[in-house]
Amino acid sequence: MKSFGTSKEFLMTNDIEWEVVGEGVKRKIMGYDDKIMLVHVAFEKGGIGPMHQHPHSQVTYVASGAFDVTIDGTTKTLRQGDSFYIPTNALHGAICTEAGELIDVFSPIREDFME
Numbered sequence: 001m002k003s004f005g006t007s008k009e010f011l012m013t014n015d016i017e018w019e020v021v022g023e024g025v026k027r028k029i030m031g032y033d034d035k036i037m038l039v040h041v042a043f044e045k046g047g048i049g050p051m052h053q054h055p056h057s058q059v060t061y062v063a064s065g066a067f068d069v070t071i072d073g074t075t076k077t078l079r080q081g082d083s084f085y086i087p088t089n090a091l092h093g094a095i096c097t098e099a100g101e102l103i104d105v106f107s108p109i110r111e112d113f114m115e
Contacts, residue, residue, distance in 0.1 A: 013040070022048065024096070032109050039104040039113070043067070043096035051093035056106045058086040065100010069093075 011030055018026040024047030030038045043049075043065065051070065061083045069078050071092045078084060080100070086092050094102075 018042070022050070025049065027113075029113060035108050037104075037106045037109045037113070039106070039110070041102045041104060043094075043100055043102070045096055045099045047096040047099075049094040051091055053089050053091045054110070054112075055088055056108060056110060057088055059105045060084050060086070061103040063101040063103050065096060066098035067100065067102070068095045068097055 013028065013030070016028045016030070018028055020026045021041075024044035025041065027039050027041045030040050032038065041049075062078050062080055064080050066077060066079045068075055069084055069092070071084065071086055072090050076084075077097070079098075
């Protein structure tokens, strides 16, 4: 695996630029090394995380808002304080029904986010 090193030990949100990744969706990479990555994702109401899959394990915490999350054909509505786990290669996506923010953790690092 290509080595990306590590991020700084302390990352201040105000020092990191938002990256627009879709209509109504933006993210900040908040820390990483080759094995783990933390990503802050903000959604406007109606923002969509399109259905996709990847070889990374993912755990997501709903920091605010409400989301209809689909994992392997099952959809649940999740709100602030809820979380979800996405197994390796599971087809998944989300629709934001109330503006909010997600905190994603990936293992290993999402190399495609670093390009």
